[in-house]
Amino acid sequence: MTTGGSETLNKGVFGWIERTGNKLPDPVFLFFYLILFVIALSVIADWLGWSAVHPVAIDPDTGQSQVIAATALLSAENIQRIWVEMPKTFTHFHPLGYVLVVMLGAGVAERSGLFGTAMRAGVSGAPTFLLTPIVALVAMMGNLAADAAYVVLIPLAGVIFAAAGRHPIAGIAAAFAGVSGGFSANLFPGQLDALLFGITQAAAETVFPGWEANIAGNWYFIFVMTFVFLPVIWYVTDRIIEPRLGHYSGPLNPSDSKSGDAVSVDDEVQDRPLDEKERRGMRYAGLAVLGVIALWLIMLFGPGTPLINESAAAEAQLTPFYQSLVGGFFLLFLLAGWAYGKGFGNIKTHRDLVDMMSDSMKDMAYFLVLAFMVAHFVAMFGWSNLGLITAVHGAELLQSLDMPAPILLALVVIFVGVMNLFVGSASAKWALLAPILIPMLMLIGVSAETTTAAYRVGDSATNIITPLMVYFPLILIFCQRWKADFGIGNLTAMMLPYALWLLGAGLALIMVWVAFEIPLGPAAPVFAPPPTS
Structure with missing residues (x-):
């Protein structure tokens, strides 16, 4: 595989990142x-008598604020x-x-093929002028x-641009840039929200037992982020990246290329009508989606309102x-996948459906192994009280600095x-950071x-410029189908303007959002007093 430009890259900052990360x-x-480190640190902390005064919990025996001491694992x-x-x-x-x-x-x-x-369908036949924003939105x-967006949409976008003379x-x-740089932006919550808020809940419970996560807690934020990132990607593509690439006069399909590095495009990513x-x-x-939405509306507003707790306080009824x-x-x-498969013809019996569900669990094997380690790290960190002690003292430090929340x-x-x-890995990073960041910032209100939303902004923007991103080599191959000598350095340099603009836009968004205290989702305010129980 040609990797022109990698020699220069390896001498610069990205080369250092790649070598260090590897x-x-x-x-x-x-x-x-990290578990071994926490065990050793807990022993030292117990011996030194590390402790903190819990700002919320009350000792039932003394009626005073509860003192939390480090415990040796x-x-x-x-x-x-x-x-x-x-x-x-x-x-x-x-999260499991x-x-x-x-x-x-x-x-x-x-x-079943529904996602692909x-x-x-979302990008085929788009007008040339609107091609970039439609590709970015889809x-x-x-x-x-999840992974289907990388392996289906990204190579398809190259075919469609070529067919449009771009x-x-x-x-x-x-x-x-849309799939990876806009990783957290979306019109609806989904798998990522379930994953991140599962970790958020585990982290919050180390200090505030019983706190419940709401996977729609960033819905408004990610919805708006989609339309903030959309013009950014449009501008960078049409005004910065495409002019640098110059005029394209090669084949309209990478499978037509005479290059030795060319790879034929699978039928599923061809720009052909449905x-x-x-x-x-x-x-x-589409009918299945409408049916599920109707079912949830019935459970919200129909007889018995099973999805509303009418006996709870107003803010907790939903x-x-x-x-x-x-x-x-x-x-x-x-149901949408099943319905599509029935219509398309690749789900003929219930056994086909079960096979697809079983295959999806096979893909989760690595996540299960990682979740086992992360679960024990989070639990043992909580048992040692190191997370709570760090969060309390960190919160006191932040309060003493009197730093405005948008800057923080x-x-x-x-x-x-x-x-x-x-x-x-988004889950690995959040599992590492959440046990400190979530309780610490909850303690100062x-x-x-909000903390989860800030994490998502930072986690998205730089995905597209690190060679350690798991799909980075695949994107390089997609580019080499059209230009055989396109290398790692070329890809990194091309994606750097996206990363900088997306990071700047994301920073502005989170700061404005926090400054105006706009709810991040239903029942998800920017600021909230620490839970009392």
Whole structure:
């Protein structure tokens, strides 16, 4: 594979990032080493008598604020707890249930072909002038389809741009920026929300037991982020990237290229009209989506209102509805995928459906291994009280600095963006940062939803410029189908303007959002007093 430009890249800052990041262990072992570190630190902290005064919890015996002391994880009680509660620690890890439930449905929607066909339908036949924003919007929406957006939409964008007389690599860049740079932007919550808010809940519960996550807690924010990022990607593509690439006069399909590096494009990413089977499948899927929406509206407003707790306080009455969204997205993806498969003809019996659901769980094997380690890291960090002590003292420090909340959240965004260059996994980074950031900021009145939103902004922007991003080599191959000598350095330099503009736009968005205290989602304010129980 040609990697022209990589020699220069390896001598610069991105070469240093690539070399340094490659030295990091696999995230599974990274969390194993962190567990060993937490065990050692807990012993030292217990010996030194580290403690903090809980600002909310009251000691029932004295009536005074509760003093939290560090606890050694090598005490007899905690050693017993580690081994006895190991199954419970793993199976009760919130992201595990959230993600597996949603993926059971999403796996059917992906394997039946619904996601791929929907993305093709979204960008095919777009007017040349609107091609970039349509590709970018579908790319951001494509994050609901997880990996399918990378392997279907990005190469398809190159084909469509070429067919429209535009540079195909500009199409690839716009789609890559939307799928990966706009990773958290979307019109609807989805798999990523289930994953991140599962980790958010686990982190919050280390200090505030009983706190419940709402996976729609960033819905308004990510909706607006979509339309903030859309003109940014449009401008950078049409005004910066495509002029630099110059006029394209090569073949209209990479499979026609004479280059030795050319790779034929699979039929699923060709720019061809939907056939009758695909159109029938899309109609069936649309009816299934409407059916699920109607069902949820009936449960909200129909007899008995099962998704409304009418006996609760006004602000808590919709809690069952928010908690039902995980199951709702499972059913939505499952029935829409099933309906599409029936219409298309690749789901003939219930066994085909079960096979697709089983295959989706096979793809989750690595996540299960990682979740096992992360679950024990988060749990043991909580048992040691190190997270709470750090959060309390960190909150006191932030209060003494009297830093405006918009500036504070902007610093979180920048820190996460830099860290993302070295640790690409969104779940691994958040599992590492959430046990500190979530409780610390909750203690000074910043809601968990706000901190999660700030994390998402930082996690998105720099995805597209780090060679450690798992799909980075695949995007390089897509580019080399059109230009054989396109190298790592070329790809990084091309995506850098997107990263800088998206990071700037994301920073401005989070600062304005926090300054005006706009709710981030239903029942998700920017600021909230620390829970009292």
